[in-house]
Amino acid sequence: MTDARAVSPPDAPPPSAVLSVVLGLGRVLGPALAAVALRVRRARGKEDPARWREKLGRTALPRPDGALIWVHAVSVGESLSVLPLLQALTARGDLHVLLTCTTVTAMDLMQGRVPDRVILQYLPVDVPGPVERFLAHWRPDVAVMVESEFWPRLIHSTHRRGIPLILANARMSDRSAARWARMRGVAAAILGRFAALVATDGAMAERLVALGADPARVRVTGTLKRGAARLPVDAAERARLGAALAGRPVWLAASTHPGEEAAVLAAHRALCAERPEAMLILAPRHPPRGDEVAGLVAAAGLEQSRRSQGEAPGGQVYLADTLGEMGLWFDLCPVSFIGGSLVQGIGGHNAYEPALHGSAILHGPHVGNFADLYARLDGAGAARVVGDAAALAHAVAALSGDPAARAGLTAAAEAVLAAEADGVAETAGLILGLLPVATPTRSC
Template sequence: MAGHPWTRRLYSAALLALSPLIWRRVWREQLPGRPRAERLGAIPTASPGSRTLWLHCASVGEVQAARPLIEALTRVYPDHRLVVTTMTATGAERSLALVEKAAERRDGGEVSHHFVPLDFPGAARRFVDRLRPRLAIFFETELWPNLLAACDRRGVPVAVVNGRLSPRAFRRYRRLGRLMAEALSHVAWLGAKSAADAERFRALGMAPDAIRVTGSLKFDLARDEAAREVSERLRRELGERPVWVAGSTHPGEDEAVLEAHARLRETRPEALLILVPRHPQRFAAVAELCAARGLATARRSRDEVPTAETALYLGDTMGELSSLYGAADLAFVGGSLVPVGGHNLLEPAAMGLPVLTGPELANFSDVAEALREREALVEVADAEALADELDRLFGDAAERERLATAGRAVVEANRGALVRTLAGLERLLPAE
């Protein structure tokens, strides 16, 4: 086995030393009725001969991006159980929504969810021993050394899909060079989002012949018909007024978005903002922020329907961002006016919405570049620029249509990562 196992022992010792802080951090990331012992790998033991595929995603954004893969795996391997793990509670809630939809289908396999164990050696071994997966799939940059080693110990092949390493993440991982080389030695196949990502994984020690450039699975997203129906119904309720969505916003960004909306309403007093904070634990605080600004606000969680006097509709529910995007004329994608790295620009683009964003796009640089090449992305630096662009676009129907057409064209031109990813996974687990 390649690598340096002693570096993993040092890593494990550091984790154990920091365990009080780690446990405090994940304590709140829980769902009612779910035992916290899952964090230590204490899950039900799979029956002998069970046929399980395991897909790990960090949080809600990764689960959403992985949805095409989740649906495809249940179709291609209908006699297997697919277990999706997440670190965060929001990711768990999104996973459970997909589980419910899978249960309604007749042509796919079972889908279930567990919280991923903390990467302590014993917890990692316990989880893999009890789950007994035939294949482990890690999404994007979820590289947990002890989990990867536990898979290797049990003979479970490991794949990394939609593999992504931003320049900042690469610099951080490179400081852990021997640890990462040992972790990547347990990966049998890696599907990288881009040639640049593939090169960074190679520089960390991934075997070159195990890497393929597959493209981004985010381009293979499919529109949810149930979400489309919700969008159409909501749009009818909102009427013909100008409507824009600010999706997946963060602290410090909500204030900028609200300032931009106040500026916009100086020239377009009938305009409505649908504000969707990224994390549910912030819903109440954002509602208080809106009230402090004196905005007439309706809350989706309370089934309140915006009236002509409503200035802001707070999307304080989980799993409905797609439906809310679909009810709007324009979409601003958050995590981009603050140093977060951006969120999924393709979801509104695929729906035919003009997409606006801030400058912080490190996590979606490849997607942003593809949209820029087709002039399908409007980039703003601050609240004032956002207000100006919103006002300009609401006054120019032809430009809105051009942006919408260009955005859809980018999505269509870059599809295909799903087929390439499934082909790579089939090398490790042939379809039956």
């Protein structure tokens, strides 16, 4: 494993006039804009009515004594991915972890799942008052941003206080990378404040360096998601839905985005022309799009039922417009198409999840977020690429009718996963190596 203590906090980052302007505008305009945004979100039910003040840097909880590592994971996917890392960090019994997230759904999902000595809080909005209150109260010894959380004020203020920053499980969509490339000076100034940038693979490492990261501080460790367990599944619900779907060829379109559902539904119509009993479970990446996607299903002339409305699977499409149930859908579906890959700009989604659940993997050509992983899966015959609706329909029909072919794909995927580097241990080592040597360890 890499010698974690060889990593040290960077000195002064590269200057950026644009970043200075951004921080200045945030100081002047940020408080009013943040207040309005929080008010609107609360009115729309997108903020926790009991805890929204945490986003202003206000909390009722005391800081525990001893070492405190702050980990930020913005939403559901990132929060689930850090659970193995939290286990590794808290295995050292003399420290606590502060886990922040941004969304209510992530907070709800993490309640009861985090290990002991992990404190859950909402991330403050990225304006001076909330950020300074948050940092002054919690005084973390190390700060860990997960995947692509680049909040200028938060990172600037954390670095200014001398708190070492780590970017863990670094990931950036094609669209985000293109946007940051147009602001390379700002990107370099932000990335220059990190003591270590932990990339999942070589392609991501090259992307970080191209944006101005110091190559000496970029590490390739493998993904945190490799260490993740299977997604949670309600066994009783799996049995109930499995009985309702028995005898029907079922396939899943997981984490779809605008522009993809039309292709998925066209593929399913073609499949139903040959096998009228076929069922598509359609799980959009963002469940609040449920009404929009339901309209697309109706326009495609397909009968549907909706999970969010408590309906049992019926018709030709079951719209899975709920959160936290993807493990259930992977368990129920022998074949899964992983979305975010048929349209440009998204970069694909995590293929570890369907592989862990034994579902055969189909994906589109645009998988820049996980390019190395998909290349290994495709090369090993563990996944298949589909470029359009016709190819998707053909692949689903072929695999649905050929259990041996599905078994071949899933066995190959298991072999690829077994050979994957697990980034948890090395990432944890880098984080622990940045703790002050003489950190007090008084019990709280």
